[in-house]
Amino acid sequence: MTHRRVEHGVVRGRRFEILLDGRTIVAYEGETIAAALTAAGVTTLRRTPKQGHPRGMFCGIGLCWECAVVVDGVPNTRACQTLATPGCCVETQEGLGRLEGEA
C-alpha cells in the first residue's frame, strides 16, 4: 500500500520491507519509520501507559515524543527520528521504557 506517497517527480531509494507488530510494511531507503507507517495508513504508534489512549506522530521533528515505538526491542524510540532499515522490527509501544539491566 503505497498510495499515500507522492508519485510524480520523486526519486526514491531502494524498496524494502519492515515489520510492524509482525505484519509487513513497505518502506524506501531514506524514509523514517514514521514516514513508512504513515504511508501505510498506520496512525497509532503507541498507547498511553495509564489509560491506553492511542498516540501517533504529532510534531514529526523529534520534540514531542508522541511517536515512541519499540524498534528491535528498544522502547521509547522516536519513529520520526529513526530511519527504516530492511527487516527492522517495529512494535506499537504499549508501556514504558526500561532501565539498563532489566529484561
Added chain:
Amino acid sequence: MGRETYDVLIIGGGIAGVSIAYFLAKAGQRVCILEKHVLGQESTGRSAGNIGQSHRPPPDLPIAMRAVQLWKQLLQESDLDFEYRQHGNLRLAWTDAHVAKLKAMVERERAGGLECYFLDRAETHALLPIASGPFLGSVYSPSDGSAQPQLALLSLARAAVRQGAVLHERREVTGIEVVGGRVAGIATSGGPIASGVVVNAAGAWSPAIGRMAGVHIPAEARRSHLMITERLPQFMGPVVSTDFYGYFRQALSGNVLIGYSARPVEGFDRRVTFDAVSLATRRAAIIIPRLTGVSLIRAFTGFTVWTPDLLPIMGPVRQLDGLYVATAFCGLGFAIGPAVGELMAELILNGRASLPFDAYRLDRFEQPPGQVAPDLPASENMAGRVKTEGREE
C-alpha cells in the same frame, strides 16, 4: 463608569500569588491576580515539584509542615489530580562530618515536630534498592513528597476563580500608585486598577516591582536546571536529595526529573548549559548507575530567588501602607506555596497570622550588618555550595 477596583491586588501568577488569592477569596475578599505572561510561566511551572520540609533554616520548618497539611487538604478538594504524593525524601550523606551535621539536623527537626530519621547505608538501601555510590547513610523524612507543579497551580487557580478571584493574564504592572503615603492602586499595560492593598508576589521580578514603589528587595535570581528522562517503569520511590549531586525524583508519568541546584547568573539567562547537564547527569549516574543508558528527552531552566540570609521575604512593607511582599523563597517556593497563601491572607485580613513569620520580614535587612546574623546552621551548606561549585570535579 467606575475604575476597576478590588480589595486586594496580587502581582504574580505563580504558586505564591495564586495561593494568596485563593485564601483571600475564600475569606470573602475581592481579589485580582495580575500576571505579565500566563500562570506558571516562570518559577512555578519550571519547578521540580518537590514538597520537602527538612534541611532548611529553622524558621522554615513550621511553615513547611503547615504547607504539607494544606497540600493534603487542597488535593482532597481539587477537581484535578495534581499528583501530590507523600513518597518521602532521602537526603544522602557522604562524609563523617556530613553524617554528624545531618544527625544534628534530625535532632533539631524532630524537636520541631517533623517525623524524620537518620538511616544507615543498609537501611537506605532497603528504601532505595537501586542506589549505589559512596553514601554513608541518609536522612529519611516520610511525610515529604512531590506534586506536578503546573497541575497543582492550575487546580489552585481554578479554586480561586470559583471563589470569585479575578485573573488578568498578559497584564504587566507598570507602576504603583501612591496617594497620601499609602497604596492606591497600580498602573498596568491594560489600564489602571484601584486597590488599597497590593501584594508583590512577582518572584524573580519582585525587586523590579519593589523599585516601582522605591522599595529595595535584596533578592537575587538564580538559575536551576531540570533534566527529564524518557518514561520508565516506577523504580525510585522517595525523592532523592543530595548536597553536591543535585536531586531527583520519578514522576507518576514515569519520567525521572534530575535537578541541578541553583547557581547565580547574569541577568535572566535561561540557557541550558553543557556544564550543568554534564555534571548533573554524571552525578545522577553515580547514585543510580542504571540511569546511564536512559535518554534525556528535555532540559530547561527556571529561576529561584534567594536572599543574603537564605530566608524568604514575606510580610508588610514598612515604608508604604498597604503594600505587602511575598517572595524570595530560596528554593522552597513551590513546597510552601499553600502556607504562604494562608498566612499572608491572615496577615492582610487580621494584621497577624496563626504561625509567626517575623523572621521573614523585609525590614530585617534595614538593620546594621552584624545585628542580623540569625542562627542558620542548615543554610551554611547552601551558601557554601555556590562557592564550591566545580571544585569537586
